[in-house]
Amino acid sequence: MKRKLVAAIGAAAMMTGTAACGSGDDGQSADGGKKVTVWVMDGSAPEEWATALNKEFEAAHEGVTVEIKEQQWNGIQEKITTALSEDSPPDVIELGNTQTAGYAVTGGLADLTDLKGELNYDAWNKGMLPSAELDGKLYAAPWYAANRVVIYDKSLYADAGVKPPATREEWIAGLEKIQKSDEDVQPIYLPGQSWYVLAGFLWDEGGDFAVEDGDRWKGALATPEGEAAVSFYKELQSFSTAPEDTDEANPQQSTDVVPKGGVASWIGLGWEAAGAIEAIEKAGGTADFGYFPIPGKTADKPGKVFFGGSNLAVAERSRNKELAQEWLELATSEKWMKKYAEATQGGLLPNTPDAQVRPEPGSFAEAMVKAADVGHITPVTPGWANVETEPNPIKEYMTKVLKGTEPAKAGEEADEVITERINKS
Known part of the structure; x- marks a missing residue:
């Protein structure tokens, strides 16, 4: 998925996080507390949505901060491959849905199979779900998708x-x-x-x-x-x-x-x-x-x-894996996926139909949503x-x-x- 896809739907204020020059860090903030580092792609996370999400997460986890680092699609596969092989990778990473299996097979992604209940697995869009699994195991949570x-x-x-x-x-x-x-x-x-x-x-x-x-x-x-x-x-x-x-x-x-x-x-x-x-x-x-x-x-x-979209995954070598998984659960929950759909004005399909907002009549989004149940990858x-x-x-x-x-x-x-x-x- 490219940034232009999100821009087209009218999400005016997009994340302006600092682009990462390396992979992760030692898992600590400047004051010594724990830090969850999240890599998202350019334009994927509306600023208002991400700020409010992280505020809620940090309020529930005393001494923990979340840092969003925005990445560019160009060259991202090589960058993620390198990051996942290091000792301090980003904790949570946005992955293209057709790329997820390739990272999972290398052992770079954490196995989330035991977290299906917490992740609301049964409610996910059935067209998005296959991209998050490999050989019967869950390695990511669907985030968003779009179609022609x-x-x-x-x-x-x-x-x-x-x-x-x-x-x-x-x-x-x-x-x-x-x-x-x-x-x-x-x-x-x-x-x-x-x-x-x-x-x-x-x-x-x-x-x-x-x-x-x-x-x-x-x-x-x-x-x-x-x-x-x-x-x-x-x-x-x-x-x-x-x-x-x-x-x-x-x-x-x-x-x-x-x-x-x-x-x-x-x-x-x-x-x-x-x-x-x-x-x-x-x-x-x-x-x-x-x-x-x-x-x-x-x-x-x-x-x-065809569903073009992204998943969110936790790095197997994350220094703060449990916190990373909890952030992933919150970010992809029905509550925050509905807020995500609202922030993108209904122009992206959230991971669960229950979070979809009603698009404006006659809009591109309205036509796109009509095909949401027949999307494939x-x-x-x-x-x-x-x-x-x-x-x-x-x-x-x-x-x-x-x-x-x-x-x-x-x-x-x-x-x-x-x-x-x-x-x-």
Whole structure:
């Protein structure tokens, strides 16, 4: 998760803690009391929320202080890996949800399995939970997540007589109508390598990028489910003039494409919607976007979506492990997750549905929350990070199919790479 995602939702005052230059310290404050050091990513913790949370924790723990140290996403994996191997790591660390398993397998994270009751485990969002576990043990607590929705230009939809769809069939019919109504309008901007979007279609079909095969993993794109998912993606992409060999960041769709006009809809995150609005208004225009969940096969539930987000974990070598665990329990409790959702104006999904605040009607957050029950993450295994390394075989698979290669053949080629990478230690 990037800082821009949080900024987009309107959390005006973000944490301004001092960036850490090392890892942790000796676990003591300047006056000799105990100190809990928490690493959070740039923009993840609204200042008001963090200040109030720490005040309550410190009041309940005489002589204990909490120090928040803000980190940058760039280079964070290497920094955390180094910190967890040292004798004085930070006590609590924010981890990307797809990265957590990789840190857990090294032994760097404390086993929280015995704390499930204290952590309100049974109430957590079922789509976020898998990222916090590995081999039946709990190594983190879900903190927040967000997902993509369809962002559309209200005026262009209205001109074509199209309303937000409830099913894939209605979605395609609407795009066809827009295409026929104005040849200068792109019904949807969809780059060929938006693999997080493909992920949702794949999960809708009952498939996945990789599946367990005994004590190993194997790629699973050369399957009927993979073919169905990429075929639907190809149908959607046929309504777009976006490049077949780039993702949504190259060029950046929200600031380099949409503000130029002529785009009836696109799929993006909250920070992208905000970025497009800002760019349009800066150029003297007016943005009037509407939002709807990515449609599913039937109207009873939206399409599945990738949950991008973060977990909070305790370092195994923490000098103040018990205090760190108690801070984690408080920070991820229903009370403080509700306050977190309020601080981010409903624009991030808290770890429990009970803490979700009611988003503003017609907002991006409202559309995002509608898909909160169908969120998924990529395969939970330490080797998944190797799969995402460029050149990403999933992206290459998508481009090959869009350019005419049979899905089965392209899938076999991608599966070979996925299988080799995902089983690397």
